[in-house]
Amino acid sequence: MKYKDYYAIMGVDRGASGEVIKKAYRKLARKYHPDVSKETNAEERFKEVAEAYETLKDPEKRAAYDQLGRHAAGQEFRPPPDWGQAFGGGSASFEDIDLADLFAGLTGRAHRSGRGGNMPTSGRDFEAVIQITLEQAFHGTEIELDLSAPEVDASGQVRRVPHHLKVRVPQGVTDGQKLRVPGKGGKGANGGRDGDLYLDIQVAAHPFFRVDGQDLYLDLPLTPWEAVLGTSVEMPTPAGKIALKIPPGTRAGAQFRLAGRGLKRTDGKAGNLYAIVQIAVPTVIAESERALFKQLAEISTFNPRGHLETGAGQ
Amino acid sequence: MMIERADALQLDADPRRALTFTQLADLSGLAEAVLRDLVEYGAVEPIDVSAPAWTFTTSVVVVARTACRLQRDFELEPDALAVVLRLMGRIDALETEVRSLRARGTR
Structure with a gap:
């Protein structure tokens, strides 16, 4: 069985009073309680603190703990030969249990031998x-x-x-x-x-689905010409790939709702899958492509910033 | 070593799997008197608070177990416990909203 230094875990002296131990516990509980703490390893830390406090707050258990002697934290040890008799029996083997089990067993024996009797627990x-x-x-x-x-x-x-x-x-x-x-x-x-x-x-976290309750969201990149002309694209769903029809004139940010393709619940209802359109622009283009874009720029009358010009200077 | 098989159950708002007051106290580890106070302070909500015998959806088990842990570990009185639970509920709701907004936005 590995030794745990309950006093060191609580950050108190071995001679600390019950009141000092309680104060130390409350301070540590506020810091590490997993229901309220955002500290890393909060749960693990709090388990150690709660285990140490469980023993040190009870004078009988604390005396039993003190009788185990002083060892380095993590060191393998066995309770002294007479420890079991003094504190109401002991486990047949100390190899397959840890210190918390030992003291939990102590409580169990105390309850069975009088206080609490044979109450169902x-x-x-x-x-x-x-x-x-x-x-x-x-x-x-x-x-x-x-x-x-x-x-x-x-x-x-x-x-x-x-x-x-x-x-x-x-x-x-x-x-x-x-x-x-x-x-x-x-x-x-x-x-x-x-x-x-x-x-x-x-x-x-999934590489491309984001989850909101039972609903799923997916960013769906389209080329500018797919968005303008409309197309049919293959897109993933958790149940497999499907073909999604994109109408001509689809804008960036447009959402396609695929009803019932989100996460299913046990009651049979299912959330939706939303595909959010992004317009992807090629950064490297061939000379022939550049020529076509230039030609488009010359003949197009489309002005996406018209609404900004009406209020200019005001 | 024997392999045991079991089903994990959702804790949800399905009224068909409603719990009685005694069942909720037992599952959460809360004393019945404390659970009664938490219901009266509005921190734990029955399906119908005006019903002669309170019943609860299983989704309440999570809150009630949190209440039990907080009471045990911080030695809180039921009124303080109710305040803590209410604030934790608000934090939960806000965190859910943040997650939801992040999921809906494009990356």
């Missing part, structure tokens, strides 16, 4: 961040998860139990959405229900 909820592609979000997908969770067995020993889980993600999930997988969290105790697994969905 719900299992803990688990959370996992899942990164998927836009195509996976569009079609729905199946993801595989390896979870490792501390469980307290009938004899009160804590051990980490690995779970290999295949989870079906429905079509149409969006970035930032949370999904619930019922009953796949920690095991309930004394007849309490099992916890749930919550998936925090992150949809990776």
Whole structure:
């Protein structure tokens, strides 16, 4: 088991009072709480802080922690031989658990041996961040998860139990959405229900589709002559390529709405796909092309800046 | 090792999958008294606040779980919690609008 220096994590002395520890915790929580923080690694930092505080705020657990002795952070160690007896038993093996599991087990034993008795207790909820592609979000997908969770067995020993889980993600999930997988969290105790697994969905940015809820947006470049004359272009959709008819005289910024070709929801409704026209101009042209553009410039009477001239000088 | 299979459920506004007050308290980890206060302060919205027994769409689970975490980690009273949730809701709405405007604009 690796040692964690809870005092260093909290930034307090080993002799700090409960009040000092509480103050340090509040300061760190304001800075790193994942619900309110924009700091990088906020979640990871807050987990460490919350774990340290959970033990140090409770005099009984803090005494048990202090009895583990002083070690360097990250150093492999074993609790002293008499530690288990002094603090209400211990895990059969300290190899497959971490410090947080050890102290969580301590709480479990305290509850079973009196306070709280055999009250049904719900299992803990688990959370996992899942990164998927836009195509996976569009079609729905199946993801595989390896979870490792501390469980307290009938004899009160804590051990980490690995779970290999295949989870079906429905079509149409969006970035930032949370999904619930019922009953796949920690095991309930004394007849309490099992916890749930919550998936925090992150949809990776797509090279050309932008997502707005169930709607998708795509920039569609056209040549000046395609925009003027009209054409039919092949364009991608999440379900595959389609032909889009471009009418003559299409302007930059024009939007074509392809109804129902956005992301689908489980209730069957689907968002739209919008193609936004951009007029692309060639930067390198052949002499023959230049000649044709010059000829066009000479004969064309089109003035796109007419409206600017009417108010000139005012 | 055994492979378990499971379905991930959307947390959405579908009233057919509505939760009872007790179910929401259980799923979120909030004490019933705190959840009742949050409903009364308007921070957690039932489908029909005037109904004799409140029911909730599953989309509310996310807010209620956030409330539970904030209460536990900052030791907040329900009134302060309701203010924090309301402000977080406004930030969420603004961030969604920014994302939406960015998606609609050309790059």
